[in-house]
Amino acid sequence: MRKRALLVSIGLAVTATLAATAQAGASGAAAGEVLTTGGAGGTAVAVGDVLSASLSAGTKARIATTAGGSTGITCGTSAFTATVTGNPAAPGTATESVTAHTLSSCTTNIIGATGVQSITVNNLPFAAAVTSGGSLTVTAGAAGPIQTTLKINTILGLTTCVYRATSLTATPSNTDNSLTFTDQLFTKTSGPGTCPGSGYFSAKYGPVMDTSQAGSPVVFVN
Structure with missing residues (x-):
């Protein structure tokens, strides 16, 4: 009986050890940094890595004159580049520096406009901040406010319109590793009356890739 009791005790101890190990392994797998590659909770994106994305396949960027409206400017090509400046453990907030954002191949249906020059x-x-749980916020950097200059050809000649935004918010998705901006408000700060008073920016970028790593793996937000 004593031998049987000893074996039972050893068995219970082994079971408890295995359970604790499994639990620790699961916790380790769930842990990780805010930005990873290879999957959610995967390999941490290194500080200094460059992330980039173009418009998601089959989509276009839009700057509408009203929220959700159909009048404005449509661009067939757009991309951004950002450098990771901080990537703490999740849950947390990763930081980035947005170094480039381009829009081209643009057309317009604004009344009186005949084309988009640039x-x-x-x-x-x-500056950009990516938080666990799913939001990216872009704010002004040291160079000045978030600003976009539009040069539009009109029936009266070339018109320059300047717009500013306080901040921009996008929603990340791990389903297709994308970032979606919806009706982000820009307000006119200079330009003639032919420039619309507001612009609402919408675009979906993806997949977001870590171009500093071999094969440019896609990026996940944890």
């Missing part, structure tokens, strides 16, 4: 994003780099 769209330039000014005052880069911007």
Whole structure:
């Protein structure tokens, strides 16, 4: 009986040890940094890595004159580049420096406009913060406010319109590793009356990739 009791005790101890090990392993797998590659909770994106994305396949960037409206400017090409400046353990907030944001191949259906000569994003780099749970916020950097300059051809000649935003918010998705901006408000700060008073920016970028790593793996938000 004593031998049987000893074996039972050893068995219970082994079971408890295995259970604790499994639990620790599960906790370790769930842990990780805010930005990872290889999957949620995967390999941490290193500080200094460069992330980039173009418009998601089949989508276009829009700057509408009203929220959700159909009048405005549509761009077939757009991309951004950002450098990771901080990537703490999740849950937390990762930080980035947005160093480039381009929009091209643009057309317009604004009354009186005949074409879009250029769209330039000014005052880069911007600051960006990515929080666990799913939000990215872009704010002004040291160079000045978030600003975009539009040069639009009109029936009266070339018109320059300048717009500013206080901040921009996007929603990340781990389903397709994308970032979606919806109706982000820009307000006109200079330009003639032919420039709309507001612009509402919408675009979906993805997949977001870590171009500093071999194969440019896609990025997950944890």
